[in-house]
Structures are given as structure tokens and as C-alpha cells.
Amino acid sequence: MRIGPVGFRVGSDWRAPIAELERLYADYPVPEGGIPDFNVRLFAARPWRRLLRPAVVLGGDFVLPEAAPLPLAQGLLAAEMAMNLQMALGQRRYLLLHASAVERDGRALLMTGLSGAGKSTLAALLAARGWRLMGDEFALVDPASGLIHAFPRLVSLKNEAIEVVRAAVPGGRFGPLIAGTPKGDIRHLVPQTQSIARMAEPAQPALILFPRFGFEPAQRALRASEVFVRLTQASTNYVALGERGFEAMVRLVREVPARAIDYPNADAALAQVEALWGES
Amino acid sequence: MGLTGSAMGKAMVMQAMIFRAEPAESLRIQALDDFTLIFHRRSGLTHLVTAPAPEILAILQEAPLNRDELLARLGERYDLEDASPAALDARLAELIAVGLVEVQ
Numbered sequence: 001m002r003i004g005p006v007g008f009r010v011g012s013d014w015r016a017p018i019a020e021l022e023r024l025y026a027d028y029p030v031p032e033g034g035i036p037d038f039n040v041r042l043f044a045a046r047p048w049r050r051l052l053r054p055a056v057v058l059g060g061d062f063v064l065p066e067a068a069p070l071p072l073a074q075g076l077l078a079a080e081m082a083m084n085l086q087m088a089l090g091q092r093r094y095l096l097l098h099a100s101a102v103e104r105d106g107r108a109l110l111m112t113g114l115s116g117a118g119k120s121t122l123a124a125l126l127a128a129r130g131w132r133l134m135g136d137e138f139a140l141v142d143p144a145s146g147l148i149h150a151f152p153r154l155v156s157l158k159n160e161a162i163e164v165v166r167a168a169v170p171g172g173r174f175g176p177l178i179a180g181t182p183k184g185d186i187r188h189l190v191p192q193t194q195s196i197a198r199m200a201e202p203a204q205p206a207l208i209l210f211p212r213f214g215f216e217p218a219q220r221a222l223r224a225s226e227v228f229v230r231l232t233q234a235s236t237n238y239v240a241l242g243e244r245g246f247e248a249m250v251r252l253v254r255e256v257p258a259r260a261i262d263y264p265n266a267d268a269a270l271a272q273v274e275a276l277w278g279e280s
Numbered sequence: 281m282g283l284t285g286s287a288m289g290k291a292m293v294m295q296a297m298i299f300r301a302e303p304a305e306s307l308r309i310q311a312l313d314d315f316t317l318i319f320h321r322r323s324g325l326t327h328l329v330t331a332p333a334p335e336i337l338a339i340l341q342e343a344p345l346n347r348d349e350l351l352a353r354l355g356e357r358y359d360l361e362d363a364s365p366a367a368l369d370a371r372l373a374e375l376i377a378v379g380l381v382e383v384q
Contacts, residue, residue: 225315225328232326239324243308246319246326250310 004140004151004199005094006087007031010079012042017075024076024154024175024188027196038086042078077178077186080156087138087151088236094140094149095241095248098234101134101148102126107206108148109277110139110256112234115183118213121161122269124189128168129270133195134203143241143248146255147202152195154188162187164266207280208258211269215262219272222258294347294369298384299376301340307380309334323379332360332371337380344384347372 001008001021008031012018031037087096099112100123109126111119120136127133134150142149154175157165162185166172175188210222210230222230231249232238238245257280263269308319316334318327332354339345339353351368354360375381 223314224312225317228312228315228317229328242324243319243321246308246317250312250317253312 001025001028002031003028003083003153004135005149006038006091006151007036008038008040008083008086009036010040010042010083012075012079014042014075017042017079020076020175021079024173024190027190027193038083038090040079040082040086042075042082074178074181076175076188077181080154080188083153084137091140091237092240094142095245096235096237097139097141097231098137098236099139100136101139101150101203102131103134103148103150103201103203104131104277106203108134108139108203109273110148110205110208111211112139112208112231113210113212116158116213117211118161118263118266118269119211120155120157121165121266122211122273124155124157124161124165125168125266125270126273127192127195128165132198133191134199141205141248141252142202143244145202146205146248146251148205149202150195150199152191152199154190157187157189159184165189168266205252205256207277208252208256209273209276210258210260212260212262213269214264216264217268217272218262219259219276222260224253227253227258294372295365296346298344298346299340299350299372299381300344300384301337301375302380302382304341307337309337318380320378320380325378327378327380332358332363332368333375333380335360336368336371336375340381 010018010021097110097112099110100119101108101110102123111122113119123133123136133152133155134148135152136155137153138151140149140151162177166174169189173190178186208227228249231253235245238249259276261269261272263272302320302322306321308321310317311334315328315330318329320327335354335358336350339350339357345353347365347368351363351365355363372381376383
């Protein structure tokens with residue numbers, strides 16, 4: 001399958017995760033020329049585990065030794081994690097930001113923060129209000145043009161966010177509820193049609209937000225140097241890209257305004273985002 | 281004098297050294313706000329520095345100097361606060377530690 005500009009081939013020792021992926025990624029195109037950029041393989045932890053206690057181990061072109069085996073029931077999650085891992089470790093064409101991105105009028109809003117900050121949730125809610133979802137996990141910065149490229153994989157919703165988004169997206173196509181993962185309950189949402197149909201369209205970055213969930217509404221402008229530090233921490237391949245990554249990051253933090261926003265609930269966050277977007 | 285014997289010794293050692301900066305072509309320097317970013321091509325490392333680090337590098341790139349010459353040059357060109365020999369020794373030690381300045 002192709003997600004944004006990146007092609008993946010996913011293989012598994014079991015049929016179940018593949019069938020689920022085929023269902024959820026049914027609308028996605030195949031990699032250009034049929035050649036994937038990354039191979040992802042889910043294989044049995046040890047041969048006997050297939051019989052006794054099936055577990056899925058991540059594999060692929062790049063492997064992290066500490067990637068923990070997941071129960072087979074979480075095979076779909078394993079496939080998602082493996083694809084993320086391949087991107088995080090292997091992507092060299094783009095500067096990768098661990099951020100969600102949505103687009104309106106050809107301009108991109110990037111949201112990044114720690115796990116639980118709400119970047120996936122806010123992206124899904126903005127998409128439900130007409131924004132184009134460019135991705136909930138990675139934003140791809142083209143070092144040559146400075147444009148943001150989309151990576152609209154399945155939106156990964158966690159815990160309370162699952163119900164918030166389900167209520168906001170009545171006709172949404174969701175994956176199965178995956179309970180008891182290291183990050184709690186997880187449920188995937190298939191991005192809206194326009195998100196997949198227009199995933200080859202890049203956008204000019206216009207605003208960077210660092211949301212924080214669970215606080216009274218507040219916001220503050222961030223200086224370029226602070227944004228630089230935060231974004232290099234949020235990038236999985238800044239160091240690997242060398243000077244190209246440096247130049248791309250400097251350009252981004254110089255040209256794009258950034259705000260930290262605190263919010264107590266989704267409605268407050270959406271109001272803050274719309275107001276800031278109007279100013280940017 | 282507030283200096284201990286070893287600090288005095290260290291200061292005297294610093295005084296005798298000649299410092300040389302990484303050449304301009306091996307650094308990519310971008311001033312953002314109070315902070316300046318330096319990308320070091322040889323190591324691939326990015327450094328986030330404040331004054332007087334960029335000023336020290338600029339002067340030492342023109343010619344290697346000892347600490348007192350450098351301090352005098354900094355004073356002539358820039359209006360730097362806290363420009364004492366001890367403060368400059370500390371800044372030089374930091375720049376040496378990250379490989380942007382070396383002792384000739």
C-alpha cells in the first residue's frame with residue numbers, strides 16, 4: 001500500500017492482521033511501480049509460540065532489538081507500529097516530525113507534543129469539521145521546498161479519545177477495539193475520502209501548535225529557538241539527515257509562527273485552534 | 281585573591297594557549313533570536329549557543345589568538361557584559377569540549 005509518498009509491503013505469518021489491514025486500507029493505492037520503500041514483516045516470536053501462545057514480533061528493513069512481542073490479537077497494532085518504526089528509522093527523503101497535520105486552503109497546521117497531548121484527537125476532530133487530514137503521526141517536511149507532505153495512515157485513537165471522536169464522526173470507519181495495549185485501549189479510524197484521494201498534494205506550513213491536554217485554556221507564542229529545540233526532539237531523523245535536516249528545520253522555525261496551547265477539553269481546543277488559524 | 285591554587289594554575293595555562301576556531305566553511309551558522317544555531321559539518325552536530333560564542337568563533341576564524349588577545353578583540357568590537365578572563369576561559373572550555381575551538 002502507499003501512504004502519502006511512501007510505499008509499504010506488509011507480510012505476516014498469520015492471515016488475521018493482513019485481512020484487517022486490507023479492510024482498513026482498502027481505499028489506499030499500491031506503491032508506485034509496485035515497489036515498496038519499506039518492507040514490514042510480522043513473524044512468530046519463536047516457532048513453538050505459534051502453537052502455545054502466539055505473539056507477534058516486529059520485523060522489517062530496520063529492527064529495534066527492544067521492540068516487545070505483542071499478543072496476536074494486537075496484530076493490527078503491531079503492523080501499524082512496524083510501519084511507524086520503518087518510517088522513523090529509515091526515512092531519508094523527508095525531515096520527519098512526530099506531529100499531526102491538517103490542511104485548509106493549501107496551508108498546513110502542524111500539531112506536536114508528548115504522547116497524550118491530543119495531536120491525533122485534534123487532527124481527527126478538525127478533519128470532521130472539513131479540514132483535510134494529512135496525517136496523525138508523521139508530518140513530512142521536504143528539505144528542498146519546505147512543503148509538508150501528507151502521511152495519512154489510519155488515525156490511532158487512544159482511551160477517552162475513542163468515544164470523543166466516535167461521537168464527532170458518526171459515519172466513520174473504525175477498526176476493532178484493541179484493549180490492553182501498553183498505551184491502553186486503541187482504536188483506528190480510516191481517514192476521510194479526501195484525505196486519501198489528495199494525499200499526494202503537499203501544503204505550505206502556516207502554523208505550528210504544541211497542544212497540552214488537561215489544563216485551563218492558555219496560550220503563548222514560542223520563540224524560534226525554543227521551537228527548534230522542541231521540533232528536533234519531535235523529529236525521528238533530524239540527525240540522520242545532517243545539514244539538509246538543519247536547513248529544513250531552520251527554515252521551518254523562521255517562517256512559521258508557533259504557539260503552545262493548553263486546553264481542558266476538545267471544544268475549547270477547537271475554538272483556540274480556529275482563532276489562531278484566523279490570525280495566522 | 282579568591283582563586284584557589286588549582287584555579288590559578290588553570291587560568292595561567294589558559295593564558296598561555298593559542299586558540300583556533302573551526303574554519304567558516306565547516307560551520308553553518310544561523311542566528312535565530314537570543315540563540316544562534318551552529319551546524320558543525322565535520323561532526324554532524326547542531327549546537328545552540330548564546331553570546332559570546334558566535335563572536336568568539338568569528339574572531340578566531342580570522343586568526344588564532346591567545347586568551348588575552350581574544351578578550352581585547354572582543355572588547356573592541358562588541359559590547360559584551362561580564363567580559364572577564366575567567367568568564368572567557370569558561371566559554372572557551374565549552375567550545376573546546378564540543379569541538380568548535382581547538383588549542384593550537
